[in-house]
Amino acid sequence: MARKLPPVDVVLVGFGWTGAIMAQELTDAGLEVLAIERGAWRDTPTHFPTTSAPDELRWYWRKEMFQDNARDTLTFRNNRSQTALPMRRWGSFLPGEGVGGAGVHWNGQTWRFLPSDFEAASHNSERYGPLPDGMTVQDYGVTYDELEPHFDRFEKLCGISGKAGNLKGRIQEGGNPFEGWRSADYPNPPMHMTFSQRQFEKAAQDLGLHPFPGPSANMSRAYVNPLGCQLAPCTYCGFCEKYGCGNYSKASAQTTILPVLMKKPNFTLKTHNEVLRVKLDNTGRRATGVIHVDVNGEEYEQPADLVILCAYQISNTRLMMLSGVGEIYNPVTGEGLVGKNYCYQVMSGADVFFDDKFTNEFVGAGALGMCVDEYNGDNFDHSGLGFIGGGYIACWTTNARPIESQPTPSGTPAWGSAWKKAVAANFLKSTSVGAHGSSMAYATNHLDLDPTYKDAYGRPLMRMTYDFTPNDLTMSAYLTERVREIAERMGGREIKVNRRTTPYNSMPYQTTHNTGGTIMGTTPKNSVVNRYLQSWDVSNLFVMGANVFPQNAGYNPTGTVAALAYWSAEAIRSQYLRSPGPLVQA
Amino acid sequence: MTRAGATIAVAAGLMFAAPWTAHGQATSFAQVERGRYAVVTGNCQGCHTVPGEEPFAGGRGLETPFGTIYTPNITFEPETGLGSWSKDDFWQAMHEGIAPNGSKLYPAFPYPHFTKMPRQEVDAIYDYLATLPHVKKAKPENDLPFPLSWRFAVTGWNWMFFERGAFQPDPNKSEQWNRGAYLVEGPGHCSGCHTEKNLAGADKASRHLMGGQLENWAAPGIRGGRNGNLERWSEDDIVEFLKTGRNQHTAAFSTMSEVISFSTQHMLEDDLRAIATYLKDLEGEERATPAKPDEAVMKAGAAIYFDNCSACHVSDGSGVPRFFAPLSGSGKVNNEDPTTVIRVILQGARAVPTEAHPSPLTMPAFDWKLTDAQVAAVVSYIRASWGNSAAPTSASEVRSLRRKLHSAGPS
Numbered sequence: 001m002a003r004k005l006p007p008v009d010v011v012l013v014g015f016g017w018t019g020a021i022m023a024q025e026l027t028d029a030g031l032e033v034l035a036i037e038r039g040a041w042r043d044t045p046t047h048f049p050t051t052s053a054p055d056e057l058r059w060y061w062r063k064e065m066f067q068d069n070a071r072d073t074l075t076f077r078n079n080r081s082q083t084a085l086p087m088r089r090w091g092s093f094l095p096g097e098g099v100g101g102a103g104v105h106w107n108g109q110t111w112r113f114l115p116s117d118f119e120a121a122s123h124n125s126e127r128y129g130p131l132p133d134g135m136t137v138q139d140y141g142v143t144y145d146e147l148e149p150h151f152d153r154f155e156k157l158c159g160i161s162g163k164a165g166n167l168k169g170r171i172q173e174g175g176n177p178f179e180g181w182r183s184a185d186y187p188n189p190p191m192h193m194t195f196s197q198r199q200f201e202k203a204a205q206d207l208g209l210h211p212f213p214g215p216s217a218n219m220s221r222a223y224v225n226p227l228g229c230q231l232a233p234c235t236y237c238g239f240c241e242k243y244g245c246g247n248y249s250k251a252s253a254q255t256t257i258l259p260v261l262m263k264k265p266n267f268t269l270k271t272h273n274e275v276l277r278v279k280l281d282n283t284g285r286r287a288t289g290v291i292h293v294d295v296n297g298e299e300y301e302q303p304a305d306l307v308i309l310c311a312y313q314i315s316n317t318r319l320m321m322l323s324g325v326g327e328i329y330n331p332v333t334g335e336g337l338v339g340k341n342y343c344y345q346v347m348s349g350a351d352v353f354f355d356d357k358f359t360n361e362f363v364g365a366g367a368l369g370m371c372v373d374e375y376n377g378d379n380f381d382h383s384g385l386g387f388i389g390g391g392y393i394a395c396w397t398t399n400a401r402p403i404e405s406q407p408t409p410s411g412t413p414a415w416g417s418a419w420k421k422a423v424a425a426n427f428l429k430s431t432s433v434g435a436h437g438s439s440m441a442y443a444t445n446h447l448d449l450d451p452t453y454k455d456a457y458g459r460p461l462m463r464m465t466y467d468f469t470p471n472d473l474t475m476s477a478y479l480t481e482r483v484r485e486i487a488e489r490m491g492g493r494e495i496k497v498n499r500r501t502t503p504y505n506s507m508p509y510q511t512t513h514n515t516g517g518t519i520m521g522t523t524p525k526n527s528v529v530n531r532y533l534q535s536w537d538v539s540n541l542f543v544m545g546a547n548v549f550p551q552n553a554g555y556n557p558t559g560t561v562a563a564l565a566y567w568s569a570e571a572i573r574s575q576y577l578r579s580p581g582p583l584v585q586a
Numbered sequence: 587m588t589r590a591g592a593t594i595a596v597a598a599g600l601m602f603a604a605p606w607t608a609h610g611q612a613t614s615f616a617q618v619e620r621g622r623y624a625v626v627t628g629n630c631q632g633c634h635t636v637p638g639e640e641p642f643a644g645g646r647g648l649e650t651p652f653g654t655i656y657t658p659n660i661t662f663e664p665e666t667g668l669g670s671w672s673k674d675d676f677w678q679a680m681h682e683g684i685a686p687n688g689s690k691l692y693p694a695f696p697y698p699h700f701t702k703m704p705r706q707e708v709d710a711i712y713d714y715l716a717t718l719p720h721v722k723k724a725k726p727e728n729d730l731p732f733p734l735s736w737r738f739a740v741t742g743w744n745w746m747f748f749e750r751g752a753f754q755p756d757p758n759k760s761e762q763w764n765r766g767a768y769l770v771e772g773p774g775h776c777s778g779c780h781t782e783k784n785l786a787g788a789d790k791a792s793r794h795l796m797g798g799q800l801e802n803w804a805a806p807g808i809r810g811g812r813n814g815n816l817e818r819w820s821e822d823d824i825v826e827f828l829k830t831g832r833n834q835h836t837a838a839f840s841t842m843s844e845v846i847s848f849s850t851q852h853m854l855e856d857d858l859r860a861i862a863t864y865l866k867d868l869e870g871e872e873r874a875t876p877a878k879p880d881e882a883v884m885k886a887g888a889a890i891y892f893d894n895c896s897a898c899h900v901s902d903g904s905g906v907p908r909f910f911a912p913l914s915g916s917g918k919v920n921n922e923d924p925t926t927v928i929r930v931i932l933q934g935a936r937a938v939p940t941e942a943h944p945s946p947l948t949m950p951a952f953d954w955k956l957t958d959a960q961v962a963a964v965v966s967y968i969r970a971s972w973g974n975s976a977a978p979t980s981a982s983e984v985r986s987l988r989r990k991l992h993s994a995g996p997s
Contacts, residue, residue, distance in 0.1 A: 045934065049950030050897060222906050230945040232909045235897040247897060248909070248947060259944035 002291050002299040008034045008268075011290055011304035013275045013319065014311030016101020017558065018544035018565040020253035020261060021154075022308055024227075025569035027267045029577065034302065035267075035310075036292050038274035039067075039098030043254055048104075048244030056401045060242040065105045066090055067097040067312075072455040074314055074462040076506045079444065080331070084463045086453050091507035093344075093514055094242065095312045099271065100253045102312060102512060103558070107241040107366030107398055108217030108250050110160050111555035112151045112563070114377040115144035115180045120440075120551055123378060124388045131388075135471065136341055136441040138550045141522045141531035142567065144180045150566035151559060152183050155215075158251030159223035159231050161367075162186035162215035176212045178373040188220045191234070196359045196431035196490075197370040199352075200395035203489035209372040214394055215559075216367030217251035227260045238399035240366025250366065273300075276457060278307050278323035278541060287541045293457065305580075306540050306572070310565075313547040314447075317517030318462040321449055326528055326537050328448050331465075337528050339447035341516035342466060343552040345391075346437035346476040348500040350487035353409050354429045357491070361400035361431060369396035375482050376554045377438070387475040389438035391554030393483055395431060395490075407432070410496045433487045435479035437500075438554035439515070442469045447517045468502045476500045513557050515549040523586065530584040532571040533564060539582045542568055613713040621714025624707050627857070628700070628773035629849035633657045643667075643721035648694050649801045651787060653730035655694045663720035676712045677705060682750055683740070690740035692728075693748070693787065702753035702772035747788035759867075762856075766864030769857060770795075774849075779805040779841060795868060797921060802990050803840050804925035806917045807870060810862070814870030815917045824862035825855065830942035834907040836916055837947070839930075843938035851940050873922070876977035879966040883978065887967020890960055894952065895968075903972040909947060911937075914972035924979045925987060927965050931956070932984075932993050953993045958984040 010026050012019045015037035027033050042048075052058075059065040067073075067090070075084035096102030116123045118140040125131055164185040165175025190213030193201075197213075204211040218234040225231065234249040248255050261267055275292045279301065289303035309316045320338050321328055327336035371394040373379060382388055399405065407430040408422040450463040468476075480499050487495045521527025524536035529548055535541040544565050546557045553560075575583055625631070634657045636646045644659040659667040668676070675686040683697035684690060691697060700708075733739050753772050755764040770776045779800055782793040797807035797815065807815030810824065819827075819835060826833040828850035831843070838846050850858065879887070892901065898910040905912035913919050918926050934951040937943075952961070958981040966978035988995065 045936065045946075045948030045950055049934075049948075051894075051950045051952065051955055222909050228942065228944050230909055230943060230947060232898070232906055232947070237897065246950070248945070255945070259939060259946060263944070 002301040004301045004303065007289070007303035007305070008032045009304065010034070010306045010308060011036060011302055013278075013290060013307070013309045014038075014101065014315065015099050015253070015269060015271075016096060016310065016312070017103040017253055017562055019101070019310035020257040021562060021565045022310060022544065022569055023267055024257050024261050025566070025573065027261065027264045029573045030266070031306075031577075032266050033268070034304070035269045036273050036275055036290065036302070037099055037269065037271045039096075039271065041269075041271045042099045042104060042244070043258075044244065044246060044248060048246050050246035053243055053246035054237060054239040056403050059105075059244075060401075061403060063090055063094075065094075065096070065242060065244070067095040072461070074464050075450045075453050076464045076466070078465070078467040078503045080465060084450060084465070086461060087506060092505070092510045093512040094509070095314060095512065099258075099269070100244075103252050104244045104254065105242050106217075106250075106252075106512075106558060107396075107556070108158075109367040109369075109396070109556040110155065110158060110215045110217045110251075110559045111392075112147075112180055112182075113144070113553045113555055113560045114178070114379070116378045117553040118142060118144050118147075120388070124382075127378065128382055128388065132471065134443050135469075136443050137388075138341075138441075138519070138521055138526055140550060141520055141527065142564070147560075147563045147567055148180070148183060150563040150570070153566050154559060154562040156187050157225050157227070157256050158217045159188050159219055159225055159256075160186045160215050160217055160251075161188040161191050161213075161220035163190050163213050165212055174212060176371070176373050177210050178376065178379045186215065188223055191216050191218065191220050191365060191368045192236070193370060194360065194363055194368070194397055195357060196352075196361070196395050196397050197368070199431070199490040200370045200433060200486065203486045203491075204370070204372050206489055207485060209374050209486075211370045211372050214367050214369035214371045214396065216365065217558075218245075218365040218367050219249045225256055227257065229256050229259050231255050234365050236363050236365050236368065238362055238364035238401060241398060274457070275319065276322070276459065278309075278319060278325065278538075280323065280325070280538065284324070285538060287538050306542070306576075308542045308544065310544045313514045313517060313545050314462050314464075316543055316545050316547045317447055318449070320518055320528065320543065321462075322459055325535060325541065329446050331443050331446050334443065337519070337526075339517050341441035341519045341550055342445045342447045342464065343439035343441050343515045343549065344466060344504070345439050345511050345513045345552055345554075346468060346472045346500050347434060347510050348437065348476050348480040348483065349432050349434035349498050350480075350483050351407050351409075351430055351432045351496045351498070352487050352490050352492035353407070353426055353494050353496070354431075354491070355493045358428050359397075359431045360428055361397050361405070364397040364399045366398050367396070368398070369394045372486075375435075375479055385474070385478060387471045387478065389440050389471070389475050389554060391435050391437035391475075391479055393433060393435050393479065393486065395433050397431065400427065409494055430492075431490075433483050433490075435476070435483050436511075436554055436556070437472065437476045437479055439552040440469065440471050441516060441551040442471075445469070467504050468500070473500070473502060513546070513552060515546040515552040515557065517547040518543050519550040520548040521550060530582070532575075532583045533568040534571075534576075534583050536582075536586060540580065542572070544568065613716070617710050617713050618717055620707070621710035621712065624703070624711045624773060625714055626849055626852045627769055628711075628775070629845050630660065630711075631848040632844040634660050640719075640721040640723070642715070642718055643723040644725055645723055647726070647729075650694055651783075652734050653728065655692055655728050655730065656726045657695075658725045659721060659723050660715055661718045661721045662716050663722050666722050666724045667720065668715065669720070673709055673712050677708050680708045680711075681705075683744065683748065689737045690744065692737070692740060693743060696775040696778050698748050699772055699775035699778070701748075701750050702768065704752050707773075743786055743788065747786065760863070762860045762863045763867060765857065766860035766862070769861050770864055774861070776808060780808050795865075796870065797923065799923060799925060801841070802925065802929060802987065804918075804921055804923035805841070806921045806926070808865055809868035809870045810866035811869035813872050814865075814868060815921070816865060817870065818915055821859065821862035821866055824865060825858045828853070828858045828861065829855065829940075831938040831940040832908040832943055834912070836911050836918065837908070837937035839935040839937055843936070846938050846940060851942070876975060879970050879978035883963050883966050884970065886960070887963040887965075888971075890956065890964040891967055894956070895964070898949070903968065903974075908943070910949075913968050914974060916974070919968055920974055920976045922976065924965055924969065924976070924983065927968065928961060928979060928984055928987050929991065931961050931965065932988060932991065953988065954996055957996055958982075958988065
């Protein structure tokens with residue numbers, strides 16, 4: 001029997017980026033906020049100081065930075081004819097655990113989705129005719145214009161380094177001319193580029209493209225954010241993605257919000273407590289709080305007026321299923337919505353090898369790169385191409401961490417002395433160009449509860465059914481050709497093209513950009529949450545995260561995840577608190 | 587982990603719930619407010635609070651060269667606090683260092699400074715303390731050897747080193763200077779840390795505010811005139827440091843963190859400026875040119891610095907002002923006593939989070955990573971580079987500090 005605790009106004013489940021944003025916003029509104037995090041407290045000097053942050057073996061290879069998949073993981077299969085098996089070791093994606101969530105080990109590539117990305121269904125069908133059978137793409141229900149101030153807020157919180165391409169409708173030289181309008185430039189100038197980015201820039205310009213610096217949550221200079229928190233200049237050490245930043249140079253909950261939030265008397269954080277489910281009243285239409293369990297196995301009932309799920313995409317979706325909010329999606333009947341529209345991203349690229357030029361890729365940063373956006377979203381005419389969507393193409397120099405980085409040209413054996421020789425010859429003289437391809441929702445890709453495997457608390461694991469779709473493979477092939485065109489012009493001796501082929505393999509790292517499962521939309525018939533990220537079924541339950549994306553765009557998702565959190569927080573503050581109940585009438 | 591930071595109840599409403607006061611007189615808001623501010627200027631909370639526990643309830647152990655002295659509970663709880671003290675009792679303690687039962691207080695309680703405070707100010711403190719929530723918490727026994735455990739021993743100390751009497755302004759100086767002198771020498775009791783002590787633990791008058799050592803930290807000199815340790819600091823630099831915990835030269839950590847957290851960041855800017863005016867008027871002593879380290883030590887130190895320190899402190903020691911302390915020209919680095927520099931490398935240091943700069947930017951510990959000789963080399967290198975000029979240190983000096991700090995070396 002769970003022990004009942006004194007009620008709070010708001011309980012947040014999970015304490016990463018969206019948890020910290022919500023906590024900051026709702027404590028500012030005067031509410032008593034409790035965040036429950038299943039992982040540990042983590043701060044820069046204690047958990048990833050400069051003296052141990054760049055430990056490749058510990059943090060990445062031994063997975064110390066990520067969710068403990070001995071206690072909770074997911075099962076995976078490519079399609080319904082297979083039996084899903086548990087992922088006992090993370091591969092293709094790396095969910096986080098502990099304070100700051102995956103936002104501690106992100107690269108910091110901080111984008112805004114395109115205006116048309118938020119209206120993917122109506123925009124594309126209007127321009128190209130009906131969407132293909134089985135494609136379940138839909139509109140977000142919120143527009144870019146509505147989100148613009150919230151993107152801006154997050155960029156200022158983080159101190160994003162970059163160059164505006166569209167200031168209030170006026171195209172700016174040197175920025176991304178395809179981006180949605182922005183009310184202000186980035187708060188910091190672009191990162192310092194290296195040789196590789198300059199080569200990419202020249203090659204792209206030769207092709208008539210418009211290269212621009214990638215928007216970066218690594219600091220190009222010392223920065224004080226609007227809350228007074230300090231971020232230090234990036235040292236280009238190349239330990240961002242998969243690592244915590246020891247230099248206070250990467251925006252995270254720790255560096256941008258927690259110094260202010262943790263001092264507030266109306267905020268409490270409880271770590272090492274896992275929320276087992278959202279508790280509903282007997283009508284099933286109202287959340288009364290959550291049930292959580294501590295490290296001793298003691299269960300607690302935490303009553304709250306407002307429950308907000310702020311965990312990772314997989315966990316948020318699974319908590320909805322385990323709590324019985326809404327119906328789990330059945331791809332055969334098409335009924336149910338929770339677990340629908342699971343999407344990922346389709347990455348491909350090319351390596352470029354130089355003879356006489358040093359690229360010195362160990363001088364890197366998570367979001368140090370030059371990009372082109374000609375082939376993203378609907379920035380180009382898709383007529384006759386056989387797909388919708390796209391992605392940005394970039395030359396990022398994120399790192400040359402020695403265990404992970406062994407670039408070798410085509411024809412090099414996979415091991416032995418010839419391999420060693422090739423690694424030694426190319427380690428300092430190569431770079432890469434990547435395509436960050438979108439992922440359009442299909443009826444066949446989805447999430448549900450595994451019938452066999454259970455977590456440490458006996459709850460069914462999440463089951464993922466996913467494979468690359470014809471649309472996305474065609475898109476990726478098209479983008480990879482564009483990558484090849486640029487890579488060939490970068491002045492190298494040779495290039496090696498790395499295409500993405502089917503089936504999707506859950507082991508090699510690709511990207512931690514899992515989306516969908518509790519998608520947002522315009523009616524309860526097509527979505528789990530409304531345009532304010534509020535559950536259609538349970539109006540005092542809100543769900544943050546990329547799980548609300550109906551499909552995934554050709555950009556890294558954090559900027560949009562955060563903008564949606566700010567948008568939702570504003571709706572709670574300005575509308576919900578005045579008159580609790582559904583913010584959109586079904 | 588629950589929320590950090592304690593909340594101090596200073597709400598006006600509490601005033602009406604205050605217990606009776608000694609003479610039963612009305613305690614106006616202005617009087618309580620005056621007391622509250624005086625408590626801020628004296629940083630009473632720092633010593634009278636165990637970090638993370640109830641404010642002003644005492645119990646904090648102060649390490650002195652003679653043993654550990656525990657601070658008493660100064661809430662007005664009747665049994666374990668000051669609840670039974672009269673205003674006269676309180677004045678006697680503050681002004682003369684004598685407890686109500688007539689026993690002598692140890693001068694770890696800075697009555698030699700508080701004696702400079704006028705009676706009205708001390709009464710206001712009493713009235714403010716009376717408004718605080720009562721906390722029942724007995725003071726632990728001091729850990730002092732005989733004969734120091736015998737309070738009568740303080741009589742001799744007082745006879746030799748204690749001069750009773752309120753602050754007398756210097757008519758030849760400005761009002762601002764005098765206010766600064768009062769704050770520094772009176773409630774602020776800056777020389778408690780920043781002045782070297784004699785064998786009896788009293789200030790060496792000839793070394794006033796030229797730097798001291800306590801609890802294995804070297805407190806730098808704070809004289810700001812010619813040859814003073816703060817000669818390069820402007821008045822604005824001093825004000826900014828006391829208000830925000832950082833300035834273009836340095837960041838506060840360790841004991842000074844508390845002073846800034848509880849005291850100076852809450853002080854009026856005029857008062858901080860007065861302190862700056864006074865300190866800038868105090869001249870220092872010329873120092874002999876120190877010896878240079880061996881070339882081999884400089885070479886090793888440079889290599890260690892480049893690998894371990896330069897990412898934040900920058901290859902030329904210029905740091906990132908207000909983020910990562912500059913080392914070139916740093917008073918702490920150039921201090922004759924290298925204890926603080928060695929200790930910061932061994933244990934790391936956290937820049938004090940303040941209202942102006944909430945981020946607790948922290949340098950990590952290197953004790954597990956660097957040997958005594960390596961620490962000594964990098965300290966010697968830093969102290970002799972980029973215009974810095976302070977004597978080299980030795981591995982044995984590092985080893986001896988390590989022993990005192992119970993810090994193990996690299997395995």
